[in-house]
Amino acid sequence: MDILSEPTAAHLDGASELERFLAAHPDIEAVEYLITDSNGVLRGKWAPVESLKKAFTDGINFPVSMFGLDVWGREVMETGLHVETGDRDGFCKAVPGSLRIVPWAERPTAQVLLTMHAERGEPFDGDPRVCLQRIVDRMTAMGLTPCCAIELEFYLLDPKLPPMPNGMMSPVYRATSGPTPQNMYALEDLAEYRAVFSDIWDYGKQQGLPIDTMVSEAAPGQFEVNLKHRAEPMAAADDGVMLRRLVVEVARKHGLKASFMAKPFMDVAGNGFHVHVSLLDALGHNVFADPVTGEGKLKHCIGGLIDTMNAATLLFVPTWNGYRRMQPGSYAPTTASWGYNNRSVGVRIPASPAEARRLEHRIAGADANPYLVLAAIFAGMIEGLEREITPPPAIVRNAYDEPAQRLPDAMDDAIRLFERSEFIRRAMGVEYRSLFAHLKKAEVAAFEAEITPLERTTYL
Incomplete structure (x- = not known):
């Protein structure tokens, strides 16, 4: 790590x-x-x-x-x-x-x-x-510091290309018709847009952003930029905010548009916001790496995250569009589940040396608020540690086929769970719980009041 x-x-x-x-x-x-x-x-x-x-x-x-x-x-x-x-x-x-x-x-x-x-x-x-x-202060009072890294996925769109059949701006490499190619981890895709990614790298360095790796992702025109782990959780959240702005502005400079929309295209992968977290003790040691107590503390943190995941989904998936991303087989988790080295679950334990033992939270969409995403993750981990919650059995194979607890698959369901949650009240206060729920209810109402083009072409 x-x-x-x-x-x-x-x-x-x-x-x-x-x-x-x-x-x-x-x-x-x-x-x-x-x-x-x-x-x-x-x-x-x-x-x-x-x-x-x-x-x-x-x-x-x-x-x-x-x-x-x-x-x-x-x-x-x-x-x-x-x-x-x-x-x-x-x-x-x-x-x-x-x-x-x-x-x-x-x-x-x-x-x-x-x-x-x-x-x-x-x-x-x-x-x-x-x-x-x-919430970070609560962790500090427990003698713990979250050490975390953020990974953000996005699409590069090109307004100079012919639009897609539905009028949507086309991603780079996207055909307007026919089968969609998949070229995951393609070095040639990065090389084709070398100028863009060189500017992201150089500008990030000038701004002190701890940019780590860049990769071509699962769909044409989709990329991911990863940040290094920080032992300063507030700075890590700030970095996430600044990285999104940097990518958008660099794309603009090159005549492109960068989109962190959670699910811009139904037939290919959505954009995720993955968070890797370990906990450091007062001496800076990774508590998950302790050969005696580390596995137990890691399991309690996972237990807390699983136990609170439904209530916190609105913070991880705060947009109407974000629930379209959570589809079976899409690598966007649909259940409150966990597993070792398994990308189909909500909380993954990556393969790593013992000293880098950590969890990866995979629920959030790339359009979520970094401060609220980290707040919900850390609060869930605190819940697990304080109550010594034991998680359900780890998922070994495909989580989409397992009978794990389903996450809410619509925004109104997520709002209902959020505003009734005692965990959210304890973690964020009754006033903030009410504030955020009202904002999201207004968003749902706006979408429910809109007649879509598909409805008109079908029924008019």
Whole structure:
């Protein structure tokens, strides 16, 4: 397991970090302020570089109602965060360690992640980053640190190609008709788009992103970028957010579109968001690798994840489209299951040397909010450790053929399980449980109110 162990800027004093950054980049003219909303969408503003001092001290004003927006950016009044409260401002402070250059910008520009604080200076509970931090703090109180790595899949689409028969933009390599070729792990696919992946690599290095491997995935035009393990779980989530933005912007530079949509095409693989997790003790040792207690702790963590998986599915699969990805035989898990070296299950124990013992959580779609995905995973692991939950038997063969507990296969079912869950209440609080459920109910209502082209061509 390749763990980033060197000191990072996350440990620097904010003023010192800003001073060092400006000394290293004296030509910077502008800054992009970025904050991740409840749906995992980056929102923010552009400002002159002189405003950075305020971001690292008092904070930049943003309305707290940004966390009450649906995936289209529309107000969801049921969240209670909008005009009924006067649409008040919160104060968004710079996240230490997230001040980076923007390599693709036309003029010298910086970017920085923000996190929301309320009027008295306390963290705002509706910020997904705050939700994750509270659960990480619980882990820390147990003497444990999650060490994790994120893998993200995406499609490269080419607007210059003829569209597909349904009008959808075509992926690179995708024929508009006829059988769909599969060329998994093809080096020639990476080589064909060498310029794109070279920029992802180079820009990622300039931004301090711990990019590890890149691979051509299971469908034409589908790729995956993996990040190295980090022993700083908040930084790992930040990296996931920044990686998605980097890929989108590099694709734009090359006249392409990168899509992290969970299931853009019904006949080929969807885009997953896989998380590898181990737990470190106070000395930095992997507790899963302990020859005496490691297997037991690993099993308890798996037990907690299996026990809480149905309730947390809405956090892993937060979009209407995401439930189309969870199809039998698709390598997107459909059951609350686990196994050794088995990619058909929800929680996989990869083949590895003992010192790299870890679990891989495979449920989330690539469009999920990284902060909420990690929060749900860590909270499930805590649940398993505290209650010493024993998991069901490991799945040895094809999990799609086994009688394991089915995950919800529709968004409204996932919402119902989520908003009734005592686990979600304990992990995230009753207020956040209500907030997120209202956002997702609004999304379901919007899709249910839409008459699809297939309906019209069939019945009109």
